[in-house]
Amino acid sequence: xxxxxxxxxxxxxxxxxxxxxxxxxxxxxxxxxxxxxxxxxxxxxxxxxxxxxxxxxxxxxxxxxxxxxxxxxxxxxxxxxxxxxxxxxxxxxxxxxxxxxxxxxxxxxxxxxxxxxxxxxxxxxxxxxxxxxxxxxxxxxxxxxxxxxxxxxxxxxxxxxxxxxxxxxxxxxxxxxxxxxxxxxxxxxxxxxxxxxxxxxxxxxxxxxx
Numbered sequence: 418x419x420x421x422x423x424x425x426x427x428x429x430x431x432x433x434x435x436x437x438x439x440x441x442x443x444x445x446x447x448x449x450x451x452x453x454x455x456x457x458x459x460x461x462x463x464x465x466x467x468x469x470x471x472x473x474x475x476x477x478x479x480x481x482x483x484x485x486x487x488x489x490x491x492x493x494x495x496x497x498x499x500x501x502x503x504x505x506x507x508x509x510x511x512x513x514x515x516x517x518x519x520x521x522x523x524x525x526x527x528x529x530x531x532x533x534x535x536x537x538x539x540x541x542x543x544x545x546x547x548x549x550x551x552x553x554x555x556x557x558x559x560x561x562x563x564x565x566x567x568x569x570x571x572x573x574x575x576x577x578x579x580x581x582x583x584x585x586x587x588x589x590x591x592x593x594x595x596x597x598x599x600x601x602x603x604x605x606x607x608x609x610x611x612x613x614x615x616x617x618x619x620x621x622x623x624x625x626x627x
Contacts, residue, residue, distance in 0.1 A: 443498050443504070448611050450477060453480060454480045455481070458481055458570065459484065466568075467537070468535055470491045470492075470535070471492045471534070471537065472494075473494040474536055474557075475539070477496055479504070481494075483505070483509060486509070490535075493516070493518075493529065495523065497523075499520050502519075529560060534566070539570045540572075543583055544582050554594060564627075575605065585620060590603055590622050603621070606621035
């Protein structure tokens, strides 16, 4: 079994990333840190569906929280990598934007003691194992208002190769959000990355809290 093989047969690392992994990764420049919003999320913002209070969960260096703040939203970004959040805070100062960045486990979002109209997730869902994915769904449910929207961009099982995170099947998204949510759409999309000009194949999910 190679370092990228999993016992469940799905491509990607054998174990989920640990918090300390991301702090080390952000000492350099991770492939997903493109210094701008992902095009799929920028299109959502331009369409006017990123509204109200906005949570960027697994925000990294903050581009999506900053995108929301630039459009007048009250934005919060959370991540477990303190190194990434320090960069995010510098960006906010440089751009004259007000965003609250919090070092936090995405499985414990209730500790924010705040409710959100919109939650953005680029690249967090696909690093969680099955058990943590269930915990994550429950964590999200505590912070999204009824009728609030969760937009998620994750690696797709249509992405070839075995590098990078575990690929996600559409049915896995449906199963995770089967109770207390309405899945509005799950569409093929792309995650822009620095290591490939064509990006990585992804799912863009739009899900409403009922």
